Amino acid sequence: MATKLDYYAVLEVSRDANGDEVKKAYRRLAMQYHPDRNPGDASAEARFKDISEAYDVLKDDQKRAAYDRFGHAAFEGGGPGAGGFDFGGGLGDIFEQMFGDMMGGRRGGRRSGSDIQVQISISFTEAFSGVKKPITVPTRVACESCDGTGSADRDQGAETCPTCHGAGKVRAQQGFFLVERACPTCHGAGKVVRNPCTACRGTGTVERDRTLEIAIPAGVEDGTRIRLSGEGEAGGKGAQPGDLYVHIAVEPHPIFQRDGANIYCRVPLRMTQAALGTEVEVPVVDGSRAKVKVPAGTQTGENFRLRGKGFSVLRSSARGDMYIQVSVETPHHLTKRQRELLEEFEAEADDHARANPENTGFFSKVRDFFEGKL
Numbered sequence: 540m541a542t543k544l545d546y547y548a549v550l551e552v553s554r555d556a557n558g559d560e561v562k563k564a565y566r567r568l569a570m571q572y573h574p575d576r577n578p579g580d581a582s583a584e585a586r587f588k589d590i591s592e593a594y595d596v597l598k599d600d601q602k603r604a605a606y607d608r609f610g611h612a613a614f615e616g617g618g619p620g621a622g623g624f625d626f627g628g629g630l631g632d633i634f635e636q637m638f639g640d641m642m643g644g645r646r647g648g649r650r651s652g653s654d655i656q657v658q659i660s661i662s663f664t665e666a667f668s669g670v671k672k673p674i675t676v677p678t679r680v681a682c683e684s685c686d687g688t689g690s691a692d693r694d695q696g697a698e699t700c701p702t703c704h705g706a707g708k709v710r711a712q713q714g715f716f717l718v719e720r721a722c723p724t725c726h727g728a729g730k731v732v733r734n735p736c737t738a739c740r741g742t743g744t745v746e747r748d749r750t751l752e753i754a755i756p757a758g759v760e761d762g763t764r765i766r767l768s769g770e771g772e773a774g775g776k777g778a779q780p781g782d783l784y785v786h787i788a789v790e791p792h793p794i795f796q797r798d799g800a801n802i803y804c805r806v807p808l809r810m811t812q813a814a815l816g817t818e819v820e821v822p823v824v825d826g827s828r829a830k831v832k833v834p835a836g837t838q839t840g841e842n843f844r845l846r847g848k849g850f851s852v853l854r855s856s857a858r859g860d861m862y863i864q865v866s867v868e869t870p871h872h873l874t875k876r877q878r879e880l881l882e883e884f885e886a887e888a889d890d891h892a893r894a895n896p897e898n899t900g901f902f903s904k905v906r907d908f909f910e911g912k913l
């Protein structure tokens with residue numbers, strides 16, 4: 540990316556210039572470098588763009604304050620965490636509108652095509668394994684009805700514009716000046732279509748949905764943005780196409796949660812399973828099963844690690860782990876017999892401190908507290 544000039548330097552004003560001074564400077568420079576006054580001068584056109592962009596920021600108190608604080612970084616786009624600001628439609632749109640208006644609605648030229656933003660949603664398991672997804676984006680293609688000629692009468696096609704004789708520009712005397720401007724008949728194309736094609740209204744191109752397949756890598760996280768360079772909207776003749784940005788949303792999963800490359804799965808165990816020990820079969824995100832040995836006396840909150848069963852780490856061969864998080868479920872709705880057995884169980888315990896050290900420890904501290912020892 541080319542280094543951007545300081546907006547104040549572009550407008551030739553000091554950093555403490557007030558709104559009026561900024562406006563005056565802009566008017567003077569815009570008059571001087573306006574493309575209509577400098578036909579065919581690419582450097583003047585670039586300068587004019589810079590001036591317009593600088594003015595767009597400095598005329599707005601909020602944007603100017605952001606620029607003073609963060610410089611150009613304040614307006615650079617980016618996903619979450621990029622540290623940039625987002626001013627609604629974005630600077631590009633504002634600039635495009637303004638530039639388009641000032642150019643008298645003239646289209647085409649070396650302007651690059653717009654970027655396209657697409658949002659797609661993938662499942663948790665697709666994010667785990669990686670997936671190819673077809674996405675549909677609107678694009679302009681040659682019109683099928685007229686083979687791209689723009690003319691309803693294929694044999695005739697487009698003919699040289701009678702006003703400018705194909706030059707695309709006309710000259711007119713204005714006072715002392717000979718002013719050159721886009722031809723009003725052909726709008727700069729140099730050709731006109733006598734009998735325009737109805738499908739494309741003479742433009743030769745129509746909007747069509749284009750489907751392309753994008754490969755989403757394994758391990759992708761919710762909110763990731765993938766940029767496909769040059770897959771945006773086509774630019775004018777000889778211009779660069781814009782980029783395509785695909786924003787990925789990953790749907791939550793009913794069983795698995797994710798933290799970075801690790802996966803967590805909460806497994807509720809019956810009180811007796813946790814007390815006596817057991818082996819449980821747990822699901823793995825890749826669709827396989829794993830057996831986890833739960834030793835006797837397992838507590839709520841204990842984790843069992845399945846090494847390497849987590850997500851792939853992007854741009855690396857590393858993998859996260861999967862954690863089975865145990866929670867012990869106290870039984871509800873006991874039958875009469877279950878209740879009797881548990882009462883018997885409670886009476887049977889002759890050494891509570893050994894069976895439930897945490898419970899015993901806590902209540903001995905409580906006793907100390909009431910006796911003023913803690």
Ligand SMILES: [Zn+2]
Nearest residue numbers: 700703722725
């Ligand atoms: Zn013309």
Ligand SMILES: [Zn+2]
Nearest residue numbers: 682685736739
């Ligand atoms: Zn057509």
